[in-house]
Amino acid sequence: MSESTLRIVWIYPDLLSTYGDRGNLLILGRRAALRGIPVETYEVRSDQAMPTTADIYLIGGGEDGPQALAAQRLIADGGLHRAVHQGAAVLAVCAGYQLFGSSFFAKGAKCAGLDLLDLSSDRGETRAVGEVRGDIDPRLGLPPLTGFENHGGRTHLGPGVAPLARVTAGIGNDGQTEGAWHGKILGTYAHGPALARNPAIADLLLRWAIGADSLTPLDDTWADRLRGERLAAAGAA
Amino acid sequence: MPLRAKVATSVSRTAAALSRAAGRGDGSVIGGWIGLKIDPDLLKNLAAGRAIALVSGTNGKTTTTRFTAAALGVLGPVATNSFGANMPTGHTSALAKAGATPFAVLEVDEHYLARVIDETTPRVVALLNLSRDQLDRAKEVAMMAQMWRTALAAHPDVHVVANADDPMVVWAAVNTAHVVWFSAGQRWHDDSFVCPECGSPIERADGDWRCTGCPLRRPQAQWTVEDDGVIDPRGDWHLVKLQLPGHVNLGNAATALAVAAEFGVRPIEAVPRLAGVASVAGRYAQVERDGRNIRLLLAKNPASWLEAFDMAEVAPTLLSINARDPDGFDTSWLYDVDFSPLRGRQVLITGDRAYDLAVRLEVNDVAFRHVHTFDEAVRASPPGRLEVIANYTAFQDIRAELDRVN
Numbered sequence: 001m002s003e004s005t006l007r008i009v010w011i012y013p014d015l016l017s018t019y020g021d022r023g024n025l026l027i028l029g030r031r032a033a034l035r036g037i038p039v040e041t042y043e044v045r046s047d048q049a050m051p052t053t054a055d056i057y058l059i060g061g062g063e064d065g066p067q068a069l070a071a072q073r074l075i076a077d078g079g080l081h082r083a084v085h086q087g088a089a090v091l092a093v094c095a096g097y098q099l100f101g102s103s104f105f106a107k108g109a110k111c112a113g114l115d116l117l118d119l120s121s122d123r124g125e126t127r128a129v130g131e132v133r134g135d136i137d138p139r140l141g142l143p144p145l146t147g148f149e150n151h152g153g154r155t156h157l158g159p160g161v162a163p164l165a166r167v168t169a170g171i172g173n174d175g176q177t178e179g180a181w182h183g184k185i186l187g188t189y190a191h192g193p194a195l196a197r198n199p200a201i202a203d204l205l206l207r208w209a210i211g212a213d214s215l216t217p218l219d220d221t222w223a224d225r226l227r228g229e230r231l232a233a234a235g236a237a
Numbered sequence: 238m239p240l241r242a243k244v245a246t247s248v249s250r251t252a253a254a255l256s257r258a259a260g261r262g263d264g265s266v267i268g269g270w271i272g273l274k275i276d277p278d279l280l281k282n283l284a285a286g287r288a289i290a291l292v293s294g295t296n297g298k299t300t301t302t303r304f305t306a307a308a309l310g311v312l313g314p315v316a317t318n319s320f321g322a323n324m325p326t327g328h329t330s331a332l333a334k335a336g337a338t339p340f341a342v343l344e345v346d347e348h349y350l351a352r353v354i355d356e357t358t359p360r361v362v363a364l365l366n367l368s369r370d371q372l373d374r375a376k377e378v379a380m381m382a383q384m385w386r387t388a389l390a391a392h393p394d395v396h397v398v399a400n401a402d403d404p405m406v407v408w409a410a411v412n413t414a415h416v417v418w419f420s421a422g423q424r425w426h427d428d429s430f431v432c433p434e435c436g437s438p439i440e441r442a443d444g445d446w447r448c449t450g451c452p453l454r455r456p457q458a459q460w461t462v463e464d465d466g467v468i469d470p471r472g473d474w475h476l477v478k479l480q481l482p483g484h485v486n487l488g489n490a491a492t493a494l495a496v497a498a499e500f501g502v503r504p505i506e507a508v509p510r511l512a513g514v515a516s517v518a519g520r521y522a523q524v525e526r527d528g529r530n531i532r533l534l535l536a537k538n539p540a541s542w543l544e545a546f547d548m549a550e551v552a553p554t555l556l557s558i559n560a561r562d563p564d565g566f567d568t569s570w571l572y573d574v575d576f577s578p579l580r581g582r583q584v585l586i587t588g589d590r591a592y593d594l595a596v597r598l599e600v601n602d603v604a605f606r607h608v609h610t611f612d613e614a615v616r617a618s619p620p621g622r623l624e625v626i627a628n629y630t631a632f633q634d635i636r637a638e639l640d641r642v643n
Binding site for chain 1: 369377379427430431436438566567568569570571572573592593595596597599600
């Protein structure tokens with residue numbers, strides 16, 4: 001593995017891969033490869049040690065039991081904490097997003113999270129299911145967020161994180177904000193998967209990982225059509 | 238039958254017939270719905286006196302039900318919900334419509350299995366498989382397995398015919414008193430990496446599997462598939478010639494033979510009847526149009542997409558995806574399916590959610606063309622075979638274009 005190779009880790013696909021989460025890995029890998037950036041991807045199962053030196057870490061959605069188990073194993077392993085403190089970029093989705101906070105609820109019990117984002121999650125009165133849309137923090141310079149959300153949790157942000165987006169349709173964290181952003185860590189409730197519907201977020205992660213201000217544009221004709229359709233559908237619903 | 242049930246049955250039949258006459262579907266839901274309004278015990282009353290087999294699972298249940306009904310036909314008239322209306326309204330409607338039959342084979346939505354066992358007191362329950370389906374709505378796979386396990390524990394007299402290759406099914410059925418195991422293979426493993434009993438990883442090798450943390454392991458199967466035939470519990474191999482394509486349908490046939498054997502039907506009697514099944518509610522149907530031989534394949538969830546790619550010939554292929562209520566609204570599952578087997582084929586895409594499919598196919602480096610209508614797809618393909626693979630409502634749309642082909 002050479003120093004210039006971009007290393008992407010998908011965390012615990014055996015536990016957290018309920019909502020097409022492989023898609024985020026595939027899209028990142030493809031968008032790097034199309035720019036001539038050599039990529040290696042690693043699917044790290046929950047019975048394996050977490051590598052500490054990869055550039056981008058992805059974690060996906062799952063049900064309560066696997067979510068709680070994943071949090072326990074990641075805390076015990078410690079590798080993800082070291083990677084984040086060394087400046088790795090992260091995209092955490094849904095259950096994976098919740099477990100990046102200080103605590104979350106699974107199977108009726110409060111569980112300790114990784115404490116890598118200043119947020120905590122509890123149960124909402126209703127399940128949030130449907131199209132979600134939001135205006136992303138202008139400092140990130142990205143077009144609107146689109147995704148499909150399906151979660152029973154509500155997430156409360158502390159002062160140490162910024163919302164990823166202001167909700168314009170759907171629920172997100174609490175009906176007002178969606179997701180969280182701190183340093184090179186992004187958290188979101190959006191499936192779709194998120195990077196298929198938001199290629200600009202994929203490129204942001206790539207830019208963070210390789211330290212580039214910009215990347216060669218790609219032909220996103222189909223992704224743009226998909227975005228146009230879904231952004232409109234979220235408004236109509 | 239109590240008078241109330243007789244009235245309910247009659248009204249139910251009439252409503253179904255009216256619904257069909259009005260062109261509002263095949264009437265298999267509305268009739269049962271009205272009947273159950275009049276007599277809440279109607280399903281129980283209609284089931285009484287019949288020897289019943291229930292067929293449940295995420296995939297293959299419509300086809301397996303059809304095969305099983307064909308096999309039991311050896312013994313006498315069989316009532317069945319052959320339109321795939323697989324909830325209690327559909328069961329009620331099917332039994333009402335069939336009149337008094339000694340046998341019934343009912344396809345049951347996996348969420349309703351416990352209730353339908355309670356109401357119909359079946360002789361045999363066939364459990365096919367459990368995998369992810371309709372992400373925004375379905376219960377998680379492990380929870381479904383738990384529901385099945387609880388339901389079977391409450392009915393110790395039921396004979397269970399269960400898939401030895403699916404750890405979730407085995408866990409659901411392993412404690413039942415009367416169980417016959419079949420092996421139909423399992424292509425999809427993503428929902429059973431982890432043991433439902435103890436949470437440890439499940440180890441797989443050469444079709445065998447075992448839990449690494451507890452005694453749960455693959456039981457010895459009495460019915461297995463080998464080459465183009467099925468081996469019965471005595472070790473006899475039976476050639477099974479089917480009109481339906483693919484290895485998965487051979488597995489469905491093996492399951493049907495195992496269920497029929499519980500009723501005393503020997504494979505040698507049942508096999509010829511399986512060969513008579515040409516299509517199932519439009520699935521696998523072949524239609525000639527403008528020199529194209531169009532074949533319809535239904536693929537509802539990741540596991541069934543893998544099976545469809547296995548069945549489809551290397552030929553021009555139309556993919557159609559919707560995300561309406563019966564399909565589930567979340568299309569993320571497209572990324573659980575590897576579309577690379579389609580590389581090099583002429584691929585056309587359509588449906589409400591064609592753009593999701595377009596982005597997905599790009600990731601797999603599969604070239605495609607977007608068409609807006611089914612007719613456009615037919616015109617865009619050369620004469621010869623056109624494989625059509627579609628999810629639930631997209632499939633029904635295309636079936637309607639082809640005059641509701643069965």
